[in-house]
Amino acid sequence: MARFARWYGSGPLHLLVLIASFAIAGYAMVRLFAVRPLEVAIWFVGAAILHDLILLPLYSLADLSAHAVLRHRATRMPQPPWINYLRVPSFLSGVLLLVWFPLIFALSTPYPGATRLSINVYLGRWLAITAVLFAASAVAFALKLRRVRRAARADEERPAPGHDGAS
Amino acid sequence: MGSGGRPPGPGSGEPQRPRSDEGHAQGRLERVRAAVAAQAAKGAARARALVRRVEQTPAPPGPFRPGFWRSPLRGPWLTSVFGLVLLFGIPLLFVTGMLSYASYNPGLDRINDQTPDKGLLGFYLFAWPTHPYWLYRLTQGVHVTLGVVLVPVLLAKLWSVIPKLFEWLPVRSAAHGLERLSLLMLVGGVIFEFVTGIINIQLFYVFPGSFYALHFYGAWVFIAAFVVHVSLRLGRMIRALRSRSLAAEMRTDLAHTRPEPPDPDGLVASAPAPPTMTRRGALAMVGGGSLLLLVATAGQSIGGWLRSTALLAPHNRTPGSGPNGFQINKTAASVGVTLAHVGPIWRLEIHGPRETLVFTRAQLLAMPQHVAALPIACVEGWSTPDQQWSGLRLADLAALTGLPDADSVLVQSIQPPGPYSSVVLRGNQIHDPRSLLALRVNGADLSLDHGYPARVIVPANPGVNNTKWVHRLTFRT
Numbered sequence: 001m002a003r004f005a006r007w008y009g010s011g012p013l014h015l016l017v018l019i020a021s022f023a024i025a026g027y028a029m030v031r032l033f034a035v036r037p038l039e040v041a042i043w044f045v046g047a048a049i050l051h052d053l054i055l056l057p058l059y060s061l062a063d064l065s066a067h068a069v070l071r072h073r074a075t076r077m078p079q080p081p082w083i084n085y086l087r088v089p090s091f092l093s094g095v096l097l098l099v100w101f102p103l104i105f106a107l108s109t110p111y112p113g114a115t116r117l118s119i120n121v122y123l124g125r126w127l128a129i130t131a132v133l134f135a136a137s138a139v140a141f142a143l144k145l146r147r148v149r150r151a152a153r154a155d156e157e158r159p160a161p162g163h164d165g166a167s
Numbered sequence: 168m169g170s171g172g173r174p175p176g177p178g179s180g181e182p183q184r185p186r187s188d189e190g191h192a193q194g195r196l197e198r199v200r201a202a203v204a205a206q207a208a209k210g211a212a213r214a215r216a217l218v219r220r221v222e223q224t225p226a227p228p229g230p231f232r233p234g235f236w237r238s239p240l241r242g243p244w245l246t247s248v249f250g251l252v253l254l255f256g257i258p259l260l261f262v263t264g265m266l267s268y269a270s271y272n273p274g275l276d277r278i279n280d281q282t283p284d285k286g287l288l289g290f291y292l293f294a295w296p297t298h299p300y301w302l303y304r305l306t307q308g309v310h311v312t313l314g315v316v317l318v319p320v321l322l323a324k325l326w327s328v329i330p331k332l333f334e335w336l337p338v339r340s341a342a343h344g345l346e347r348l349s350l351l352m353l354v355g356g357v358i359f360e361f362v363t364g365i366i367n368i369q370l371f372y373v374f375p376g377s378f379y380a381l382h383f384y385g386a387w388v389f390i391a392a393f394v395v396h397v398s399l400r401l402g403r404m405i406r407a408l409r410s411r412s413l414a415a416e417m418r419t420d421l422a423h424t425r426p427e428p429p430d431p432d433g434l435v436a437s438a439p440a441p442p443t444m445t446r447r448g449a450l451a452m453v454g455g456g457s458l459l460l461l462v463a464t465a466g467q468s469i470g471g472w473l474r475s476t477a478l479l480a481p482h483n484r485t486p487g488s489g490p491n492g493f494q495i496n497k498t499a500a501s502v503g504v505t506l507a508h509v510g511p512i513w514r515l516e517i518h519g520p521r522e523t524l525v526f527t528r529a530q531l532l533a534m535p536q537h538v539a540a541l542p543i544a545c546v547e548g549w550s551t552p553d554q555q556w557s558g559l560r561l562a563d564l565a566a567l568t569g570l571p572d573a574d575s576v577l578v579q580s581i582q583p584p585g586p587y588s589s590v591v592l593r594g595n596q597i598h599d600p601r602s603l604l605a606l607r608v609n610g611a612d613l614s615l616d617h618g619y620p621a622r623v624i625v626p627a628n629p630g631v632n633n634t635k636w637v638h639r640l641t642f643r644t
Binding site: 007008009010014015017018022024025027028029031032034035036039040041042043044045048050051052056067077081083084087088089092093096098100102103104105108110111113114115116117121122125126152154 | 233282284285287288315318319322325326329332339340341342343345346347349351352354355356358365366369370371372374375376377380381384385387388392394395398401421434444445448452457458459460463469478479481482486487494495496497498500501530601616623
């Protein structure tokens with residue numbers, strides 16, 4: 001048992017479970033890849049690559065850039081943490097786009113003919129939802145700014161003992 | 168690896184084989200044995216040194232270095248919260264998906280079956296019931312809506328474990344290598360399933376092949392990897408969930424948000440950046456994404472005034488007004504059915520074992536009519552509320568052909584041959600008194616898009632099997 005673990009890297013149960021899983025998956029894969037195997041394989045592996053090596057790095061980079069670009073704006077007034085007022089509406093609008101992009105960008109050719117519905121409504125609706133999300137976020141941030149700055153002004157007017165760097 | 172008792176290489180069988188009685192051969196054998204053992208020991212030492220060298224190879228720069236991933240929120244607890252949601256969500260998706268497959272009665276007849284080479288994967292198939300009549304509306308509405316709603320959770324889960332993709336070494340042992348292969352099936356599988364499902368409900372047919380085959384076989388590949396993943400990680404997930412209190416996290420503000428303690432899996436950043444979001448904030452953002460998708464989608468399956476709240480869903484509007492104003496899956500024009508097919512020349516043929524009956528639409532309307540309030544529920548997840556259908560009972564038509572106990576009926580449409588231009592319905596579907604060959608709906612003649620002159624409507628049947636523009640029924644035992 002110990003020798004097996006040293007050779008394999010885990011217990012025998014681990015190996016048994018994995019082999020059983022590969023056998024089932026293999027049975028399904030023979031059928032999955034029966035027609036146009038190369039394209040299906042590209043879709044299957046491409047799905048993981050598209051997410052892990054393209055989508056995730058892109059949104060992470062966007063998040064970091066937003067931070068970097070908008071960080072060093074010296075203002076006399078205190079600046080409350082703001083990144084989430086940008087992050088949250090972007091995320092919400094982004095997942096809607098991610099899920100419904102074929103309708104939003106009118107990529108689905110059969111849609112109007114098959115359903116007798118117009119596909120042209122979706123872009124406008126998505127933009128409207130996005131506008132509402134960002135506007136709501138802007139209002140929330142404005143209220144937050146007002147609260148923080150009022151508090152700061154009140155602190156200034158009061159003879160404050162010591163510095164209580166709010167951050 | 169390479170312990171003394173197992174000298175590797177082709178010479179390993181050598182020492183045991185000769186059971187010679189001759190003495191001088193014995194001495195030579197000893198010498199050979201010693202030489203082989205020395206070689207083996209040297210080889211093993213070299214292999215160990217190589218393994219050690221490989222193990223000590225520094226990670227390449229970038230994402231492979233532990234300091235690269237800096238989010239202070241990543242950690243086993245957060246991953247486990249998303250994992251817990253998926254632990255309930257994914258099996259529900261799988262079960263409703265498998266029910267949808269069964270609802271087509273693929274085992275009944277080859278023409279019902281989009282995946283004729285399913286083999287053992289169809290082991291669970293059963294006669295799809297007609298009770299309750301809203302069954303398919305529920306199961307498929309849940310399947311599609313839940314799939315859409317879980318997208319943010321899936322994204323968050325994948326985000327939370329991304330450092331594991333770049334772990335160094337990429338393969339540490341046989342077990343580790345196999346597990347990573349299984350993880351490729353898991354991640355590739357789950358994204359493949361979500362992508363094919365989500366673009367199919369938008370009629371964006373860019374995937375390579377039949378949706379049914381891809382989504383069905385892909386589901387089995389994925390679920391095989393999912394079961395392994397759960398069985399290998401469940402204990403770790405439960406421990407991680409117990410490591411922090413959800414209630415306490417919900418009260419923790421940004422100033423008090425700290426990284427989780429270092430974990431053996433390396434999810435927790437070794438050099439975390441200062442937090443910019445609380446854990447409750449991250450959960451709220453992901454949950455908010457799911458909620459938004461729920462609101463923007465679910466109405467197309469619930470109907471009523473909620474349909475208009477499904478702002479981005481494919482069937483969030485009615486294509487018209489009046490008795491025939493409800494949603495259409497495929498218009499007559501889109502499948503090549505024209506008024507010329509269904510004009511005065513149209514006849515309904517009913518075939519039984521002994522005779523063939525032919526009716527005009529006027530003759531059918533002159534027969535006793537029955538009504539049934541049934542929805543149209545599509546595999547794409549949308550459905551209509553109950554519509555008032557009227558027409559002839561399938562059971563009565565079966566009796567007309569002298570087969571009151573028909574086991575199945577082949578329903579054929581005048582639409583050009585293609586998927587779903589015909590279907591075989593099972594005995595239980597024929598004999599349900601609500602199963603109709605409908606001629607009228609909501610007090611008016613069927614519109615061409617809803618199947619004029621006659622269509623099938625069966626309780627709990629997937630919409631696409633409620634064949635439109637019927638021109639032939641063949642009852643069989």
